Amino acid sequence: MNFLVVDLGSSSCRACLLREDGARISEARERVRVSYGAGGVPGAAEIDADEALRLVLRASSAAIDSAGGARPDGVGISSMLGWVFLDGEGRPLRPAMVWADTRAAREAEALASEIGPEVFYARSARRLSPELLLPKLPWLETHEAGCFERLASVLSLKDYIVWRLTGARAIDRATAGYTGLVDIAGPAEDEPLLARVGLRPGFLPGIASATALVGQAAGEFARAAHLPEGTPVALGSIDGTTAMYGSGVLLPGVAALVSGTTDVLMVACAERPGDPGMRLTVNPAMVDGLFLVGGATGLSCGALDYFCSLFGTGIRNREEEIARLPFDLDAPFALPGLTGERSPYWDADARGGLLGLGPGHGPAHILRAVMESTCFRLAALVELLSDSGIAPRNIAISGGGSRSGAWNRMRADATGIPVELTLRDEATMAGTALFLESALTGAGLVELSAARIGFGEVWEPEASLRARYRARRLRFESLLDAGRAAARRNDHG
Numbered sequence: 001m002n003f004l005v006v007d008l009g010s011s012s013c014r015a016c017l018l019r020e021d022g023a024r025i026s027e028a029r030e031r032v033r034v035s036y037g038a039g040g041v042p043g044a045a046e047i048d049a050d051e052a053l054r055l056v057l058r059a060s061s062a063a064i065d066s067a068g069g070a071r072p073d074g075v076g077i078s079s080m081l082g083w084v085f086l087d088g089e090g091r092p093l094r095p096a097m098v099w100a101d102t103r104a105a106r107e108a109e110a111l112a113s114e115i116g117p118e119v120f121y122a123r124s125a126r127r128l129s130p131e132l133l134l135p136k137l138p139w140l141e142t143h144e145a146g147c148f149e150r151l152a153s154v155l156s157l158k159d160y161i162v163w164r165l166t167g168a169r170a171i172d173r174a175t176a177g178y179t180g181l182v183d184i185a186g187p188a189e190d191e192p193l194l195a196r197v198g199l200r201p202g203f204l205p206g207i208a209s210a211t212a213l214v215g216q217a218a219g220e221f222a223r224a225a226h227l228p229e230g231t232p233v234a235l236g237s238i239d240g241t242t243a244m245y246g247s248g249v250l251l252p253g254v255a256a257l258v259s260g261t262t263d264v265l266m267v268a269c270a271e272r273p274g275d276p277g278m279r280l281t282v283n284p285a286m287v288d289g290l291f292l293v294g295g296a297t298g299l300s301c302g303a304l305d306y307f308c309s310l311f312g313t314g315i316r317n318r319e320e321e322i323a324r325l326p327f328d329l330d331a332p333f334a335l336p337g338l339t340g341e342r343s344p345y346w347d348a349d350a351r352g353g354l355l356g357l358g359p360g361h362g363p364a365h366i367l368r369a370v371m372e373s374t375c376f377r378l379a380a381l382v383e384l385l386s387d388s389g390i391a392p393r394n395i396a397i398s399g400g401g402s403r404s405g406a407w408n409r410m411r412a413d414a415t416g417i418p419v420e421l422t423l424r425d426e427a428t429m430a431g432t433a434l435f436l437e438s439a440l441t442g443a444g445l446v447e448l449s450a451a452r453i454g455f456g457e458v459w460e461p462e463a464s465l466r467a468r469y470r471a472r473r474l475r476f477e478s479l480l481d482a483g484r485a486a487a488r489r490n491d492h493g
Helices: 049-065 105-115 117-124 133-143 145-150 157-166 173-177 191-196 219-224 239-246 301-311 315-324 363-387 405-415 427-441 445-452 463-492
Strands: 002-008 012-019 024-031 045-047 074-079 082-086 096-098 153-156 213-216 232-234 254-259 262-269 281-284 291-299 333-335 353-355 394-398 419-422 455-459
Touching: 002 049, 002 157, 002 239, 002 427, 012 049, 012 427, 024 049, 045 049, 049 074, 049 082, 049 157, 049 219, 074 157, 074 239, 074 427, 082 133, 082 157, 096 157, 105 117, 105 133, 105 191, 133 145, 153 157, 157 213, 157 219, 157 232, 173 281, 232 427, 239 254, 239 262, 239 291, 239 427, 254 363, 254 427, 262 363, 291 301, 291 363, 301 315, 301 363, 315 363, 315 405, 333 363, 333 463, 363 405, 363 463, 394 405, 405 419, 405 455, 405 463, 427 445
Parallel strands: 002 074, 074 232, 254 394, 394 419
Antiparallel strands: 002 012, 012 024, 045 096, 082 096, 082 153, 213 232, 254 262, 262 291, 281 291, 333 353, 419 455
C-alpha cells in the first residue's frame, strides 16, 4: 500500500507519498507563514485557514504528480494546533488562532479563578492555558463581538482541512482535549463549561480516534489535490500528538520525545496518574484503555535558533566546540522561555534571559547553556512522572533537535536515563502513516508500532554527573522563578 501523509507545521507544509515500510516515493513542500502580532495585538499568532488549505492541496498535488504513477491508497493529515471559527454556512469568520497565540492569557486566568484550577484539571487533565480553545471564546466575545455573535461552530485547523476534503466533521481524542471543553473521562463535551461560555451541547463535532476513516476525498478539493475520487481519509491528529506515536510512545518503557520548536515528552500508561501540582498533561490515547502522560515545554529548538541567529551561526557549526566544553557547575545559565513556559513550569509571563556571563564566555558557552536549560525541563518532567509511579526506561527522541549528539548527551546525563535516536526522524509523518495504516487494515497501533519503529544510536547517562546536573537544575529553577517574577512586574506595573 501507498500512503499520502501531510504535515502542516508552523514553518512548512510537507506532503509525502510513502510505502507502508516507510520508504519515500515522493515529497513536496510549501512554505507556511504564521502571522505573529497580527493587527498589533500582543500575543497574536494567526494563519488564514483557506490559505492553509490551499498549501495542503498544492503540496499534495505536487507529491502525487512526482510519484511516477504511484497513487495513494489513503490520506492522513496532521497539522499544528489551531482553531477555525465558522459561521452557519461553514465559512471562516476570521484567521485561525494557532497554538502560539497567547492573547487570551487574561481570560484563561479569569476562567481558572472562576471555575477553580483543581476542578478544571480534574475534568480536563490539563492547565487552563491560553492555547486552549476555551479562553479564546470570551476573548472573542469581548474584542470581536460581531464575530462571536455569528459563531456557529469551531473546527481545529486539521479537522477543517479533513472536512473540506471529505465533507465529514469530526475531532480526534487528543485535539478534543485541547479545546478545554471536554471531560476526558468520556471523552465527551463538558456541558457546564459549554454553558459558561454561552454554547450549547453539540457545539463540537463527534469525538473519534485518529485511526477512524472519516470519509473519502471528493469534489473540488480532491481534484485540486490530484487525489482519485473516493480515496479514504483518516481523521489523524495534531502534529505533536501524532509525533508521539511515530516515536514509539506505545512501546513498553518508552518516553517519546519530539524535539522541534518546542519539546514534547509523553509516556503511555493504563491509568490516569494523580498530580496534585497539576503540572502533567494527560491525553486519552488512540488505544482504548490507555493515556499519554507528560507535557509540551516552552521553546527548545525555537530558543536555540533564536540565539544562533544573534551570533550569525548555525548549531552544526558549533557542535564540536560545544561537545568539547566540560561540565561546569559555574557555567552561565540561559532562560529559554522566550514566549513563556509551559510544562513543567507553567507561566505564560516567563521570558528569556542569560545569567552568570563572564569575559571568558563565548557563543559556544551560551549556546550550550540554552541546550542545557531545555534538558532541565526534561529532567523535571521525568522526575514528575517517576513521582506519579511512571518511570520510563529510556527516551526515544526524534525531530530536528535529535540531530545534535552533544544535546542528546546532555539529555541523557540530565535525566539519568538512556536516550535513543529513532531511525525515522520525521516522527509526525511516521505517526500519520501509522494512523492511516491502522485505519485501512484494522491492525492495532501497538502491533504496528512494534513492526514499524526502530532505533539507532544510544547515549547512556554518565552516573557521576547525575547529582551535579540536579544541583545545576535547582539553581536554574531558582533563577527561572526570579526571572518570572521580574517579567510579571514589567508586564503589570
